[in-house]
Amino acid sequence: MLRVEGVSVTYGRVTALREVSLVVNDGEIVTLIGSNGAGKTTLLNAITGVVPLKNGTVWLDDCRLSGLSSHKTVRLGVGYVPEGRQTFGAMSVKDNLTLGCYSQRGRNPLSTLGYVGWFLRHPSVQSNLETVFKLFPILKERQKQQAGSLSGGEQQMLAIGRALMSSPKILLLDEPSLGLAPNLVREILKLLIRLRDEGLTILLVEQDAAAALKVADRGYVMERGRITIEGKAKELLFDDRVRQAYLGKTVA
Amino acid sequence: MLASLKRNWSYLAITGVIAFFMLIPFDWFLGQYTTLMIFIGIYTIVTVGLCLLMGYTGQVSLGQAAFFGMGAYISAILSKTYGVNPWLAMLIAAIMTGAFAYIIGYPIFRLKGNYLAMATLGLGLIMWILFTELSQFTGGPDGMSGIPSLSIGGFVFDSSFRCYFLVWLFCLVVLLISQNIVRSRTGRALRAIHGSEAASESIGINVNQFKVKILTLSAVYASLAGSLFVHYLRFVSPQPFDFLASVKLVVMAVIGGLASVWGAIFGAGATRVLSDELLLRFGQWDIVVYGLILVLVMIFMPEGLFVKLKELYERFRFRYRRREAQP
Amino acid sequence: MSSAQFVQYLIAGITSGSVYALVGLGFTIIYAVSKIINFAQGEFVMLGGLLSFTLIHSAGLPLIPALILSVIVAAAIGAAMYLLAIRPAKKASVVSLIIITIGAATFIRGMAGQELTKAFVRSPSFSGEQSISFLGAHIDPQALWIIGAMVLVTIIVHLFLTYTMVGKALKACAINPVASSLVGINPKTMALIAFVLASALGGIGGIVLAPLTPMSYQSGVMLGLKGFVAAAIGGFASPIAAVFGGLLLGIVENFAVAANWGPFTSSYKDAIALVVLLLILLVRSGKLAEEERAG
Numbered sequence: 001m002l003r004v005e006g007v008s009v010t011y012g013r014v015t016a017l018r019e020v021s022l023v024v025n026d027g028e029i030v031t032l033i034g035s036n037g038a039g040k041t042t043l044l045n046a047i048t049g050v051v052p053l054k055n056g057t058v059w060l061d062d063c064r065l066s067g068l069s070s071h072k073t074v075r076l077g078v079g080y081v082p083e084g085r086q087t088f089g090a091m092s093v094k095d096n097l098t099l100g101c102y103s104q105r106g107r108n109p110l111s112t113l114g115y116v117g118w119f120l121r122h123p124s125v126q127s128n129l130e131t132v133f134k135l136f137p138i139l140k141e142r143q144k145q146q147a148g149s150l151s152g153g154e155q156q157m158l159a160i161g162r163a164l165m166s167s168p169k170i171l172l173l174d175e176p177s178l179g180l181a182p183n184l185v186r187e188i189l190k191l192l193i194r195l196r197d198e199g200l201t202i203l204l205v206e207q208d209a210a211a212a213l214k215v216a217d218r219g220y221v222m223e224r225g226r227i228t229i230e231g232k233a234k235e236l237l238f239d240d241r242v243r244q245a246y247l248g249k250t251v252a
Numbered sequence: 253m254l255a256s257l258k259r260n261w262s263y264l265a266i267t268g269v270i271a272f273f274m275l276i277p278f279d280w281f282l283g284q285y286t287t288l289m290i291f292i293g294i295y296t297i298v299t300v301g302l303c304l305l306m307g308y309t310g311q312v313s314l315g316q317a318a319f320f321g322m323g324a325y326i327s328a329i330l331s332k333t334y335g336v337n338p339w340l341a342m343l344i345a346a347i348m349t350g351a352f353a354y355i356i357g358y359p360i361f362r363l364k365g366n367y368l369a370m371a372t373l374g375l376g377l378i379m380w381i382l383f384t385e386l387s388q389f390t391g392g393p394d395g396m397s398g399i400p401s402l403s404i405g406g407f408v409f410d411s412s413f414r415c416y417f418l419v420w421l422f423c424l425v426v427l428l429i430s431q432n433i434v435r436s437r438t439g440r441a442l443r444a445i446h447g448s449e450a451a452s453e454s455i456g457i458n459v460n461q462f463k464v465k466i467l468t469l470s471a472v473y474a475s476l477a478g479s480l481f482v483h484y485l486r487f488v489s490p491q492p493f494d495f496l497a498s499v500k501l502v503v504m505a506v507i508g509g510l511a512s513v514w515g516a517i518f519g520a521g522a523t524r525v526l527s528d529e530l531l532l533r534f535g536q537w538d539i540v541v542y543g544l545i546l547v548l549v550m551i552f553m554p555e556g557l558f559v560k561l562k563e564l565y566e567r568f569r570f571r572y573r574r575r576e577a578q579p
Numbered sequence: 580m581s582s583a584q585f586v587q588y589l590i591a592g593i594t595s596g597s598v599y600a601l602v603g604l605g606f607t608i609i610y611a612v613s614k615i616i617n618f619a620q621g622e623f624v625m626l627g628g629l630l631s632f633t634l635i636h637s638a639g640l641p642l643i644p645a646l647i648l649s650v651i652v653a654a655a656i657g658a659a660m661y662l663l664a665i666r667p668a669k670k671a672s673v674v675s676l677i678i679i680t681i682g683a684a685t686f687i688r689g690m691a692g693q694e695l696t697k698a699f700v701r702s703p704s705f706s707g708e709q710s711i712s713f714l715g716a717h718i719d720p721q722a723l724w725i726i727g728a729m730v731l732v733t734i735i736v737h738l739f740l741t742y743t744m745v746g747k748a749l750k751a752c753a754i755n756p757v758a759s760s761l762v763g764i765n766p767k768t769m770a771l772i773a774f775v776l777a778s779a780l781g782g783i784g785g786i787v788l789a790p791l792t793p794m795s796y797q798s799g800v801m802l803g804l805k806g807f808v809a810a811a812i813g814g815f816a817s818p819i820a821a822v823f824g825g826l827l828l829g830i831v832e833n834f835a836v837a838a839n840w841g842p843f844t845s846s847y848k849d850a851i852a853l854v855v856l857l858l859i860l861l862v863r864s865g866k867l868a869e870e871e872r873a874g
Binding site for chain 1: 742743744745747748750751754755757758759760761762763764765766
């Protein structure tokens with residue numbers, strides 16, 4: 001369970017987040033919607049330690065995440081698929097996935113300094129890789145190809161696959177639908193439901209509020225650095241304020 | 253009433269400082285430090301240029317000793333080998349060095365950061381190799397001696413006592429000119445936006461041209477200092493213009509503070525005192541100390557030691573005044 | 580120029596080029612991972628040379644332990660430099676970092692002059708002084724050690740970067756530092772590894788060079804600059820490119836001197852590298868400025 005309690009973030013004099021609190025329970029998809037610049041990405045960055053917090057705490061189960069830098073939060077079970085995918089373009093698909101479990105290499109120096117093939121033979125790494133390849137058969141086909149040469153949708157799958165390689169307890173996704181064709185968006189969202197049904201906890205940031213609320217269990221609405229509305233996804237879909245502001249529907 | 257009193261005080265302080273400086277070379281006062289003070293004056297002139305350059309262009313020159321050496325060698329060769337009047341030689345050296353800086357300025361400022369630093373380092377080393385290898389002109393590694401002194405009418409600047417006043421007169425003029433630049437509209441505007449080129453362009457300052465001008469000015473300063481240096485010592489060799497010399501100049505600028513004018517005296521003074529008076533007795537530990545100074549100042553006070561000290565002083569004064577104001 | 584002379588100069592060029600290649604490799608690795616140009620890179624070559632000389636002569640160590648110890652000490656000094664001078668300077672500007680690495684270089688040079696030796700020194704050759712005849716040219720056996728060391732080290736570095744988890748992490752960090760921290764890679768650890776690796780490479784260069792060319796505590800500046808030229812020829816893009824850059828520079832330098840064109844007598848050998856440096860910087864200035872902005 002992820003608990004964000006009273007988190008504030010400032011960039012210089014600009015306050016990006018004010019006292020934000022939210023909860024993501026185990027096994028649910030929670031979506032965060034809001035307009036551009038509302039602070040959604042900043043919140044994900046704050047949870048993962050990419051940006052420092054000014055106030056507040058973040059807990060994942062019993063581990064305190066706040067105050068840790070991003071390379072440490074990964075080790076504690078936070079998988080983050082950042083905006084713009086951020087794959088390692090000049091490396092192969094397989095290398096991208098291999099690096100995904102860098103945080104799982106443990107304390108054994110052999111797995112760090114030794115031949116990478118030995119590391120990949122580790123049962124947990126191998127089962128993760130199989131899972132990812134089963135979810136995204138296209139990645140298996142293209143595993144030798146450079147990540148930069150993949151299409152946008154494939155890169156998004158790779159970014160999700162890479163995050164899954166670290167066996168995360170919670171997966172954070174920032175605008176996975178950005179720049180993708182509608183059928184691909186549907187595919188990715190369907191995949192999130194499937195991952196949830198297999199027991200993964202998901203926090204999804206989306207611009208496309210309607211699509212996000214359809215797959216989510218619960219939702220939060222952010223405006224200018226604060227959470228203004230929260231509730232069951234189904235209720236938010238029919239909430240007048242949400243409909244007017246984010247679903248592009250005028251209230252009759 | 254209070255204001256006029258304060259103005260009187262600052263006049264008094266300035267008069268005191270000037271009197272102190274005038275009295276230094278007299279034997280009954282601090283005469284034994286005359287030579288040291290001459291070197292401080294000469295290096296202050298070079299350092300002011302480097303401070304302006306680093307402060308306004310936000311870039312570091314690792315080859316400033318090349319301009320210093322060009323002034324020294326052109327002055328020495330013209331006045332000794334070709335019998336040109338030393339003052340004229342000094343002027344020609346300044347013009348040639350300035351022109352050289354102006355010409356290389358445009359291509360070199362197309363570079364930034366690491367690459368610019370490396371290019372200036374390379375230029376400095378090329379100059380140093382030329383000073384050493386063009387031995388038919390420069391006397392090679394052994395250098396050349398018997399360079400004539402500067403003179404006005406029958407008055408020859410051939411003693412440390414006389415040169416002291418000459419060098420510090422030059423130094424004062426250079427400092428005042430530089431202060432004018434710092435306080436000019438362009439200077440203030442550039443400092444205010446702190447090297448943001450897009451912002452400067454948008455308020456109508458041709459940044460590149462300004463950079464090249466500052467580089468040229470710093471080269472002219474360095475050249476003048478180099479001329480004073482050789483006409484005082486009446487000897488020149490490549491050693492004072494090697495890579496380490498450029499590093500020492502950066503040390504002086506870093507201690508003095510970037511884009512600060514009066515800090516240059518402090519930087520040049522502290523560095524010369526450190527190397528001539530304190531460290532030479534223990535062998536060449538000065539190099540080690542220079543290295544440490546550069547690292548420590550850059551980590552803890554990247555805006556320069558002098559500037560930081562001034563800031564601390566002002567903060568202290570502010571607090572003191574506030575306490576005074578409270579009954 | 581006879582063919583024997585040609586071979587002679589070619590091998591001389593490859594020999595000095597091999598040392599530049601090792602230094603250039605170090606520059607490239609550090610720059611890729613941390614976007615820092617380490618102006619102290621050449622000092623590690625000097626350190627390798629003087630340390631191995633001192634350990635053999637003053638400490639009386641046998642050759643092989645002395646060489647291994649020299650590399651370890653050079654690498655340790657590289658680590659200390661990163662931890663004490665670079666890491667504490669948080670959010671330093673490019674210029675601050677330049678001054679810091681220049682300061683560290685000056686410090687290392689001064690310490691070497693004080694603690695090791697002030698004189699020009701030449702280590703004993705690894706395998707005798709008897710020169711080898713090859714296609715009419717006479718080759719110092721040490722030249723073969725230098726070339727061999729460079730080839731071996733390049734292969735090891737390549738294998739390290741391609742086939743180990745850390746190597747892949749270094750590459751990932753070079754490509755995208757933010758994304759790499761999201762998979763659990765600590766960019767600071769990667770920078771430390773890069774500094775250690777680069778200093779060890781420089782140290783190895785110095786160790787194999789010292790029996791061929793006398794070195795002093797001041798030799799680092801020029802070697803560092805030539806290594807930078809090597810890396811710049813390679814565009815700071817890939818380690819292999821830096822190696823070829825180094826070889827190219829060594830060959831150009833030696834043939835320019837051999838040809839004795841106009842001013843290019845042997846005393847200007849160093850100036851050739853500098854002219855190459857300025858040419859590369861000016862020709863590529865547009866592209867380099869873009870990179871700087873992007874980085």
